[in-house]
Structures are given as structure tokens and as C-alpha cells.
Amino acid sequence: MGSHKRYVLLVALIVFQCVRNTWTSATHYSIPEEMKEGSVVANLATDLNLDVKTLNERRMRLDVIANKKYLDVNKETGELYVAEKIDREYLCNVITTTNCYLKLEMTLENPVRIFNIEVEILDINDNAPHFRRETIHLDISEATPKGERFSLSNAVDPDVGSNSVKTYHLSESQYFNIEVQTGRDGSKFAELILIKTLDREQQAVHNLILTAVDGGTPARSGTASVIVRVLDTNDNAPTFGKSVYNVQVLENSLIGSLVIDLNATDLDEGSNSDVTYSYSLYTSEKTQETFNFNPSTGEITIKDMLNYEDFRIYDMEVIATDKGANSLSGQCTIKIIVEDMNDNHPEISIKSFQTPVSESIEVDTVISVVSVSDKDSGDNGVVDLRIPDNMPFKLRESSDNYFELLVSEPLDREKVPEYVITFTVTDRGSPPLSDNETMTLELLDVNDNVPQFPQSFYTIRVMENNAPGALLSSLTAFDPDLHENQYLVYFIIEKEIANTSMSMLFSINPENGNLYALKTFDYEIEKEFLFHIEARDSGSPPLSSNVTVHIIIVDQNDNAPVIVSPWRAHGSVVEEKIPRSTDKGSLVAKVIALDTDSVHNSRITYQFLQVTDATLFSLDQYNGEIRTMRMFSYRDPRHQRLVVVAKDNGEPALSATVTIKLSTMETAVKANSDMSEVSLEYDIFSDLNLYLVIGLGSVSFLLLITILVTIVLKCQKPKASLTAPPCRNSVISERNSTIADSTLVSNDAYWYSLFLAETRKGKLVVRQPAPKGSRYIVSSIPRGTGLTDTSGSAPSTLQVGESNAELSS
Numbered sequence: 083m084g085s086h087k088r089y090v091l092l093v094a095l096i097v098f099q100c101v102r103n104t105w106t107s108a109t110h111y112s113i114p115e116e117m118k119e120g121s122v123v124a125n126l127a128t129d130l131n132l133d134v135k136t137l138n139e140r141r142m143r144l145d146v147i148a149n150k151k152y153l154d155v156n157k158e159t160g161e162l163y164v165a166e167k168i169d170r171e172y173l174c175n176v177i178t179t180t181n182c183y184l185k186l187e188m189t190l191e192n193p194v195r196i197f198n199i200e201v202e203i204l205d206i207n208d209n210a211p212h213f214r215r216e217t218i219h220l221d222i223s224e225a226t227p228k229g230e231r232f233s234l235s236n237a238v239d240p241d242v243g244s245n246s247v248k249t250y251h252l253s254e255s256q257y258f259n260i261e262v263q264t265g266r267d268g269s270k271f272a273e274l275i276l277i278k279t280l281d282r283e284q285q286a287v288h289n290l291i292l293t294a295v296d297g298g299t300p301a302r303s304g305t306a307s308v309i310v311r312v313l314d315t316n317d318n319a320p321t322f323g324k325s326v327y328n329v330q331v332l333e334n335s336l337i338g339s340l341v342i343d344l345n346a347t348d349l350d351e352g353s354n355s356d357v358t359y360s361y362s363l364y365t366s367e368k369t370q371e372t373f374n375f376n377p378s379t380g381e382i383t384i385k386d387m388l389n390y391e392d393f394r395i396y397d398m399e400v401i402a403t404d405k406g407a408n409s410l411s412g413q414c415t416i417k418i419i420v421e422d423m424n425d426n427h428p429e430i431s432i433k434s435f436q437t438p439v440s441e442s443i444e445v446d447t448v449i450s451v452v453s454v455s456d457k458d459s460g461d462n463g464v465v466d467l468r469i470p471d472n473m474p475f476k477l478r479e480s481s482d483n484y485f486e487l488l489v490s491e492p493l494d495r496e497k498v499p500e501y502v503i504t505f506t507v508t509d510r511g512s513p514p515l516s517d518n519e520t521m522t523l524e525l526l527d528v529n530d531n532v533p534q535f536p537q538s539f540y541t542i543r544v545m546e547n548n549a550p551g552a553l554l555s556s557l558t559a560f561d562p563d564l565h566e567n568q569y570l571v572y573f574i575i576e577k578e579i580a581n582t583s584m585s586m587l588f589s590i591n592p593e594n595g596n597l598y599a600l601k602t603f604d605y606e607i608e609k610e611f612l613f614h615i616e617a618r619d620s621g622s623p624p625l626s627s628n629v630t631v632h633i634i635i636v637d638q639n640d641n642a643p644v645i646v647s648p649w650r651a652h653g654s655v656v657e658e659k660i661p662r663s664t665d666k667g668s669l670v671a672k673v674i675a676l677d678t679d680s681v682h683n684s685r686i687t688y689q690f691l692q693v694t695d696a697t698l699f700s701l702d703q704y705n706g707e708i709r710t711m712r713m714f715s716y717r718d719p720r721h722q723r724l725v726v727v728a729k730d731n732g733e734p735a736l737s738a739t740v741t742i743k744l745s746t747m748e749t750a751v752k753a754n755s756d757m758s759e760v761s762l763e764y765d766i767f768s769d770l771n772l773y774l775v776i777g778l779g780s781v782s783f784l785l786l787i788t789i790l791v792t793i794v795l796k797c798q799k800p801k802a803s804l805t806a807p808p809c810r811n812s813v814i815s816e817r818n819s820t821i822a823d824s825t826l827v828s829n830d831a832y833w834y835s836l837f838l839a840e841t842r843k844g845k846l847v848v849r850q851p852a853p854k855g856s857r858y859i860v861s862s863i864p865r866g867t868g869l870t871d872t873s874g875s876a877p878s879t880l881q882v883g884e885s886n887a888e889l890s891s
Contacts, residue, residue: 108198111162115170115203120163123153123201126188127160130197134160140190149173149184153201162199170203171240180242207245207298211237213306218292220274223313224282229275234260236271237294237304244297253291258310260292270294274308282312283349316354316406320346322414329416332423333390341373344380346402346412354406362399362413369396373418382416390422424511428456428465430519432505433484438524441495449475449523450487454507462511469503495525496562529567529621533559535629542597545636546605554588557595557629559617567621570595575614575628584613588633597631605637606678637680639732645740647674655741662714662746670699671742673706675728685731691739692725699724708742720746 111124127134137157144155144162152173154165174182186199215235222232239246250272252260257280260272272292290308295301322344329342348355359380361370373396374385380402396418403411433451456463467485469477474491487503501523508516535557542555561568572595577584588611589598595617611633618626648656648671660670677684688706693699698718700711708724722744729737 108200110200110202112202112204113164113168114206115168115173116206116208117164117168119165119167123162123164125160126155126162126197126199130188132160132190134158137190140192143189145187145189146184152184153186155188168203170205171209173203205242205245207241207296207300207302209240209245210302211239211247211294211296211304213237213292213294213304215306217307217309220308220310221313222276222280222310223315224280224317225315226276226280228277228279231261232274232276234272234274234292234308235306236269237306239294239296239302241296241298246296247294248297248301249295251293251295252308253293255288255290257288258290280312282314282351283318286312286351288312314351314354316350316404316408316410318349318354319410320348320357320402320404320412322346322402322412325414327414327416328419330419330421331384331388332421333388334423334425335384335388337384337387339384341382341384341418342416344382344400344402344414344416346380346414348404348410350404350406354404356405357402358405360401360403362401365398365400368393369398372396373398375400388420390420394420396420424458424462424509424513424515426457426462427515427517428454428507428509430454430467430505430507430517432519432521435521435523437522438526439493440528441493441525442528442530443489443493445489445492447489448486449489450503450521451480452477452485452487452505452519454483454485456509458509458511462509464510465507466510467505467507469505473501473503475501475503493525495527495564496531498525500524527564527567529563529619529623529625531562531567532625532627533561533570533617533619534627535559535617537629539630539632541632541634543634543636544599544603546603546638547640548599548602550599550601552599554597554599554633557590557597557615557631559595559627559629561619563619563621567619569620570617571620573616573618575616577613584611587611588613590615603635605635605680606641608635610634637683639679639683639730639734639736641678641683642736643675643677643684643686643728643730643738645673645675645728645738647672648740648742650740655743657743657745659745659747662748664710664714666710666712668710670708670710670744671724672708673701673726673728673740675706675738677730677736679730679732683730683732686728687731689727689729690724691727692723694719694722694724698722701726714746718746722746 109126109129113123126132127137137155137160142155142157144151144153146152150166152164152166152168153162155162168184170182173184182203182205184201184203186201188197188199189195190197213235218235220232222230237247237250247270249270250260250262252258252272252274257276257278259275259277261275262270262272264270288310290310292306292308293303294305295303327342327344331339331341344359346357346359348357357380359375359377361375372384372386372388372393374383375381376383380400398416398418399413400416401411401413403409431453433453435450437449439447439449452467454465454467456465465483467477469475469487474489474493476488476490478486478488480486502520503523504518504520506516506518508514540555540557544554557572559570559572561570571592572590573592574584574588574590587600589600590596591598595615597615611631613631613633614628615631616626616628618624648658650656656671658671664670673688675686675688677686687703688701689703690696690699690701695718698711698714699722700709701707702709706726706728708726724742724744725739726742727737727739729735
């Protein structure tokens with residue numbers, strides 16, 4: 083039993099040793115960095131003697147030790163490929179080692195097996211050398227001897243081996259060169275060598291380019307700027323732009339005026355170039371007392387007043403010294419020349435000046451006398467006098483340096499009430515000096531302007547029925563004169579219209595021109611007025627002007643239409659009789675209304691307000707004619723009632739009505755020999771006559787005998803006819819539908835006024851009356867013909883009921 087346990091333990095030890103050997107053995111590969119993703123490194127299944135078909139079944143797993151998963155295995159093919167691009171410089175620390183490895187573990191199950199894989203990442207030249215500082219600053223004194231060496235920062239290249247920094251190059255320079263050195267660790271660095279003495283005044287800064295180149299293929303490089311600033315030494319003395327300066331200064335220049343600003347230059351810098359100025363021992367005390375010398379800026383200014391007549395030239399010697407440790411100096415000479423100048427202003431004196439003056443002053447009248455003078459001599463003492471060009475005045479020299487001011491154009495106070503005249507005197511020096519004197523000339527007003535209305539014609543519309551005293555308009559004139567010449571009074575120029583004075587109709591305020599109505603106007607009586615209003619000023623002599631005023635009375639719709647035909651007493655009803663045989667379109671009646679308002683308000687239209695049978699009669703809304711729309715039938719009532727309204731066009735509209743009662747009757751014609759009638763004028767073409775002719779023809783001889791018997795009986799008994807019962811027949815005869823030529827028979831003492839509205843061809847008369855209750859004949863007779871009855875006498879009376887009247891037109 084003990085030997086069996088020892089055997090099992092030995093077998094287990096052998097298996098463990100085999101597994102351990104499997105774990106510790108490693109497969110090694112080498113690949114360059116920056117390989118593309120998906121690139122195949124090797125076939126692990128082949129290299130490890132594995133069956134590709136069993137990789138998925140054995141759950142193959144690839145682990146990267148302590149790194150990202152840069153590599154992976156294709157379980158279908160067993161190939162090891164790049165899963166992510168590898169950067170050797172990022173993966174390994176190039177400072178501590180030159181070799182870079184990526185360690186992997188591949189694990190298989192059933193049975194468990196672990197394989198160690200080691201992939202070496204080989205460097206490629208994918209990095210260029212670079213300097214830790216892009217700009218290297220060096221300060222070198224211009225006194226440094228040539229051959230002096232200066233250390234420069236070395237370049238760094240993340241690549242290793244031959245791909246690292248190999249050498250350095252310096253841009254071309256006549257003052258500097260470099261020497262490449264190798265450090266203990268094999269790194270390369272450069273030293274800057276001065277090969278020529280520097281001069282700061284010639285070149286203060288040297289800009290160099292240092293280039294580091296590696297040994298890769300192809301080679302890569304990096305650059306850095308080397309800026310060498312040359313430090314100054316005091317090796318240059320101050321110098322002036324000129325050895326001698328000539329300066330011209332005008333006399334009477336202001337104290338403190340700048341004469342010259344000296345500027346000595348020193349090519350050094352810092353304190354070596356700071357310069358101070360001073361007089362030399364050869365400069366006189368008079369000069370030093372006349373001028374100020376600023377030792378810091380070199381400005382020379384005037385200290386005391388200069389006078390050309392006292393001292394004309396000043397000489398001085400100036401020294402410039404720098405502030406270096408071993409100071410250096412330079413000097414120059416300055417000659418200041420004083421120039422004479424035009425330093426006396428011309429003078430002007432007003433000897434006389436007349437103000438105010440009348441605006442009607444004559445041209446060439448002297449207003450003022452002026453004298454001028456100048457203390458200078460030569461051209462500086464010659465003076466000229468002038469006034470502004472845009473004034474109605476002129477200057478005239480009367481004697482040496484004396485001038486007169488004259489009026490050159492007519493003056494108008496209304497355009498320019500006053501003039502501000504400036505006399506300017508100027509000498510001919512260089513530069514010229516001048517002086518001026520200002521005077522104000524006032525103008526006195528003259529009454530030379532008539533009052534002016536804004537309009538020459540005023541049209542004023544006044545609504546009729548105005549209130550007495552109402553303001554119609556304000557008529558204001560303007561007078562540009564002053565004071566009493568400006569005060570205006572307004573009048574109405576008297577004019578009589580129909581023996582009525584304008585002052586009885588209108589009133590005007592004499593002070594402000596307000597126009598008032600003194601009465602209430604009626605458009606139907608007075609439609610317009612035309613008169614003049616005068617505006618008169620208070621000057622001496624007074625001036626005036628007038629304006630035409632046109633008053634137009636505006637109509638109001640204040641009159642209702644008046645029905646003049648058919649005439650009837652107020653509130654009464656008009657009664658008419660017409661034959662039942664009246665044809666369609668026959669004129670039954672005509673309503674005429676008059677309106678005394680204006681054309682617009684008096685435009686009248688007619689309408690039926692009430693009608694017994696709307697299908698029987700028609701009404702023309704414009705001329706008021708009532709006509710039949712059809713013939714009467716036996717069903718139509720014998721009495722028809724028509725109510726007509728006449729309405730005007732005003733706002734609001736006014737109206738009047740008339741009621742007409744029409745009675746229809748059978749046609750009958752009877753003649754009485756004892757009646758004072760005039761035979762009717764028959765139209766052989768009328769419907770009634772045609773009807774009678776047909777009737778007479780039908781009854782033939784019997785009708786003729788009956789008529790003859792009737793006439794004989796009436797001649798034998800004339801008195802009996804007077805007591806005959808009244809006959810209320812009415813006959814209307816039309817000639818071509820013209821109202822003016824119609825004949826009307828009526829017993830209602832009523833007539834048509836159709837003759838007035840539509841035609842003036844005839845006269846309407848009423849014949850001699852018969853006894854009460856009998857018929858009357860109204861005839862229309864052409865104008866210009868005599869109108870007589872059967873006895874030859876003129877018609878004179880018209881019986882209306884029991885009264886007598888006469889109407890002729």
C-alpha cells in the first residue's frame with residue numbers, strides 16, 4: 083500500500099514538471115513598430131503544433147501582460163495579428179533600456195495548456211530630433227575675445243540606436259561656428275565657438291539656426307533658434323549732426339519759445355548712450371543770460387526778450403558727454419541770428435459815424451469817416467482798409483490814410499433792419515498784421531409797404547339759416563413796416579345790392595379782420611354776395627389794399643316739396659273720372675311737385691304710397707306720370723284710390739303726398755244746343771272717334787233719325803235743358819300723348835298744371851261757366867293765338883264750385 087502511494091506521487095510529480103516546462107518555455111517573435119492594424123505576425127497554431135480546428139473547442143484565450151491588447155489571435159486560422167498600432171516609444175521607456183518586449187500568454191483548456199509568447203518591438207525612425215527649448219538665448223559682450231566657447235542645449239530623439247541624434251549643423255555666420263561633442267552615454271551635443279570679435283554698434287543681435295540630424299534612413303531633423311544679444315561697452319563718443327548750426331529767430335519771440343533742439347547721438351546703449359549737454363567756457367555770459375539750455379534734452383529756449391535793434395547775433399559752443407564708466411564727449415558750435423519782424427499792428431480810428439439813418443437815404447451819401455495808421459516802416463507800414471463784400475456800402479479814399487463810407491445801393495429796412503459793419507485794416511508785412519473795428523448801422527422805417535393779404539380772392543361758404551353774429555372768416559393782412567406804419571384797420575367797401583348795403587348784412591372787426599354775418603341768410607332768397615374789404619395802415623400818408631370776398635350761401639334741405647298738380651285744397655282729395663275703355667299706356671294723371679331748394683335737394687322722385695290695384699297703374703318715378711298698365715276689365719272696381727308721395731333728394735329727405743280717387747264710367751257723348759259750350763276738336767284717328775264711327779255705321783239710318791229728333795226737341799224746349807239732371811261725364815282726348823295739347827272736362831273745379839312743367843306751347847283757360855252742377859270745358863290752346871268763345875269774346879272766368887276764377891299762362 084505504501085509503494086502504491088509512492089508511485090502515484092511520482093507520476094504527479096512528473097506531470098507537474100511537464101506542465102511547468104510548458105509554462106516556462108516562451109515563443110519569440112520580432113516585429114517593427116507602427117505596423118498597420120490587421121497585419122499578421124505569425125501562425126501560432128503552426129508554431130505551437132496545435133490543431134486549428136480545436137482552438138474554439140478548447141477556448142483559446144490570449145492575454146497581454148501589463149499592457150493594452152495590441153495583439154490578438156484569429157481562432158479560425160490560428161494567426162497572431164496586430165489589433166492596435168504599436169508605438170515603441172510610448173510602450174517602452176527608451177531612457178532605461180534599448181530593447182522593447184511585449185509579453186503574451188495563450189491559454190487552452192481540455193487539457194489546460196499555457197504558452198508564453200514574447201514579441202520584440204523593433205524601433206523604426208519615426209521620430210525627429212527636437213530641442214527641449216525652441217529658442218536659446220545667449221548674452222555675449224562685444225569685448226569677448228574670439229575662440230570663446232558657449233554651451234548649447236542638446237537635442238533629444240526618442241528613437242534608439244542609429245535612429246537617434248547623430249550630428250548638428252549651424253546656419254551660416256561670419257561670427258560663430260559649432261563643434262559636435264559626444265557624451266559618456268553616447269549622446270551628441272554642440273558647443274558654440276566665437277570666431278570673430280563682435281561689434282554691438284554694427285550688429286546688436288545675431289539670429290542663428292541650430293539643426294539636429296539623426297542617423298535614420300531617411301534622416302530626420304529638428305531645429306532651434308539661437309539668439310545672441312551683444313552686450314555694449316562704452317567705445318563710442320557722442321556726436322552731433324552738424325559741427326556748426328545756424329538758427330534764425332524772430333525778434334519779439336515769446337519767452338520760452340524753442341530755438342533749437344540739439345540731439346547728440348551715441349551708438350552705445352544703456353548708460354553708455356545717455357548724454358548730458360553743457361556750455362563750453364567760450365560761451366559769453368550775455369548769451370547764457372538770454373537763452374535757457376536744458377542739459378538733459380539739449381533744448382535751447384528763449385529766456386529774455388529778443389530785440390533786433392539791440393543784439394542781432396548770438397554765438398555759443400555746446401559739449402555733449404555720455405555717462406559711461408570712462409565717459410566720452412563731443413561738441414558743436416551754434417550761431418543764433420535775430421531777424422526783424424512786423425511787430426506793430428495797424429491802427430484804425432472812427433472819426434465820425436452816423437446812425438440811425440432812414441431807409442430812404444440816397445445813394446452816395448457819406449455815413450462815416452475812418453482813418454488808419456501803422457508804426458512800422460517799409461511794406462510793414464503800408465496798410466489796406468476793407469469792409470465785407472456783401473453789403474450795400476463802399477469805401478472811398480479822401481486823403482492819405484483817410485476813407486469815407488458811402489451808400490452804394492438803395493436800402494430796405496424790411497429786408498435788413500440793421501447792418502453790422504466791420505472795418506478791417508491790414509498791413510503788407512510778412513506775415514501781415516491786421517486790426518478791425520465794428521459799428522452797427524440802424525435803419526429807420528418809412529411807410530413804403532402796402533398791406534398785403536395772403537390771397538387776392540376769398541371764397542367763403544356760409545350755410546343758410548346761420549345764427550346772426552356768427553363768425554364767417556378771419557381776413558388778416560400783413561404789413562412789414564414798423565410801429566404806426568404797421569397798424570392796420572379793416573373796412574367793408576360799401577356796395578348796395580337790391581337797395582341793401584353790405585354793412586347791413588356783414589360786419590368786420592376793424593382791428594383783427596374777423597368777418598361776421600349780421601342776419602340769417604336764406605338760400606331760396608339770397609344765394610351769393612360779392613364785395614371788397616380794405617386794409618389800411620396808420621402811416622403818413624396811409625397805404626391800403628383791398629381783397630375781393632365772395633360769400634356763397636350753401637343750401638340746406640329746409641323746404642319740403644309742394645304738389646302743384648293736381649291742385650287741391652289743403653287736406654282734400656282729388657277726384658277724377660276716366661272712361662273704362664281707356665287703353666293700356668294711357669295717361670291718367672300727372673303729379674307735379676316743386677321744391678325751392680337747390681338742384682341737389684330739389685331733385686324729386688315719385689312713388690306709390692298706396693294703390694288699390696298695383697297691376698292696373700304705373701308711376702314714372704321721375705316725371706310723375708300715372709298711366710294704365712292694362713285695360714279695365716269688368717272685374718275691376720269702379721273706384722280706384724291712389725296715394726302718391728313726392729320725395730326730394732335732401733338729407734334727411736322731405737316729402738309731400740296727394741290722394742287721387744279715380745272713378746271709371748261708360749263712354750257717352752251728348753250735345754245740348756243751349757249750353758255755352760265750344761265744340762270739342764276731335765281727332766279722327768283717336769280710339770273714341772273710331773269707336774263712334776263704327777257704332778254709327780252699325781246702326782245706320784236709325785241712329786241718324788234719332789239724333790235729328792233729339793236736336794229738334796232741344797231747340798223747341800231750351801229751358802227744359804237747364805233743369806236737366808247734372809251729367810258727371812268726363813272725356814279726355816289725347817293728341818300724340820302730349821299733355822300740353824290735351825282737353826279736360828271735369829265738374830270738380832280742378833285743373834291740371836301740366837302746362838307749366840313740361841311745355842310752354844299753349845295757354846290753359848276755362849270757358850264761361852254754366853249753371854251749378856253742369857260741366858266745364860278746360861282747353862289747351864297754342865300760344866300766340868286768340869282765345870274766344872262762340873260769341874267772339876275773350877274768356878274771363880272759371881267757375882270752381884260756386885266761385886269764379888281765371889287762369890291763363
